[in-house]
Amino acid sequence: MGLASNPRHATGMPIWQRRVLVLALNITTTPFLLWQFYLFYEPDGISTLELLILACTFFCVPWSVLNFWNAVITLCLLAFGNAEDSVYPYFKGKGELPDISSKTALVFFLRNEDPGPLFDRMHAMHKNLRDTKQVQHFRFVLLSDTSEDDVAKMEEQGFAQIRNEIAKDMSRPPFYRRRRENVAWKAGNFRDYLDHHSGGDDFFIPLDQDSAMAGELLVRMVSSMEKYSRIGIMQTLCYGMPAASAFTRLYQFGIRQSMQTYNLGNSWWTDDCGLYWGHNAIIRTDAFRKHCVLPKLLGKPPLGG
Numbered sequence: 001m002g003l004a005s006n007p008r009h010a011t012g013m014p015i016w017q018r019r020v021l022v023l024a025l026n027i028t029t030t031p032f033l034l035w036q037f038y039l040f041y042e043p044d045g046i047s048t049l050e051l052l053i054l055a056c057t058f059f060c061v062p063w064s065v066l067n068f069w070n071a072v073i074t075l076c077l078l079a080f081g082n083a084e085d086s087v088y089p090y091f092k093g094k095g096e097l098p099d100i101s102s103k104t105a106l107v108f109f110l111r112n113e114d115p116g117p118l119f120d121r122m123h124a125m126h127k128n129l130r131d132t133k134q135v136q137h138f139r140f141v142l143l144s145d146t147s148e149d150d151v152a153k154m155e156e157q158g159f160a161q162i163r164n165e166i167a168k169d170m171s172r173p174p175f176y177r178r179r180r181e182n183v184a185w186k187a188g189n190f191r192d193y194l195d196h197h198s199g200g201d202d203f204f205i206p207l208d209q210d211s212a213m214a215g216e217l218l219v220r221m222v223s224s225m226e227k228y229s230r231i232g233i234m235q236t237l238c239y240g241m242p243a244a245s246a247f248t249r250l251y252q253f254g255i256r257q258s259m260q261t262y263n264l265g266n267s268w269w270t271d272d273c274g275l276y277w278g279h280n281a282i283i284r285t286d287a288f289r290k291h292c293v294l295p296k297l298l299g300k301p302p303l304g305g
């Protein structure tokens with residue numbers, strides 16, 4: 001597949017104009033709302049409690065205003081625009097599944113957690129990838145910082161049981177490594193993997209212990225990275241898995257309805273400066289190794305180290 005030096009330009013309003021518009025909307029709406037709160041309390045004088053409420057409002061309102069305008073932008077995109085062309089023209093989520101040729105590592109991280117559900121998800125993802133007929137371009141990587149011996153034993157036994165099954169048709173056998181010295185924790189474990197075990201990986205996708213991704217989505221993400229060589233990282237929108245309790249399910253319903261609403265509008269104006277959540281994103285391995293290693297700061301954590 002040929003490489004494009006730059007992602008396709010988004011259609012519609014230029015990015016700098018989008019950002020100016022969002023900035024203008026926020027710096028006009030926020031002071032107006034704060035002034036209305038002040039006028040509500042001012043006639044009878046402002047007590048200490050009311051002053052505290054105003055102070056809290058001052059810190060909370062800007063975030064709510066930003067989310068409000070993100071939601072309005074999303075509504076406009078869905079009603080009058082085309083998100084595929086104006087927000088993510090480099091990614092095609094519909095149509096025939098593209099062919100890919102590169103190698104991608106699916107990297108899971110563990111530390112003192114029950115590994116059973118993770119192995120179930122790895123098995124399901126492997127089956128899903130085999131259904132795409134492109135499983136040969138992926139491999140599983142499991143990096144553990146587990147310090148509890150009983151959990152470590154569960155990891156080793158569980159991995160041994162599924163190793164051969166999830167290795168079928170993949171680019172390379174699955175890789176499992178547990179460190180006994182947890183230098184820099186998750187970041188340190190991955191840094192060591194990058195330096196010594198990532199040879200042949202064009203891309204990697206970091207995944208939390210409770211993460212799972214569909215095979216079709218993985219293939220489409222890799223295809224975008226292959227086609228547009230200047231994309232270094234592409235973040236997906238992820239949702240929480242269904243829970244058991246009524247309160248949690250109600251909360252997740254709200255999250256599922258709001259996440260796309262806020263994030264589509266947010267992506268419209270942040271463009272290539274959007275959020276990276278630390279997982280469920282595809283990253284260019286060589287570029288990350290060369291340019292994303294953070295220096296060790298003087299002093300003790302959290303300000304140093």
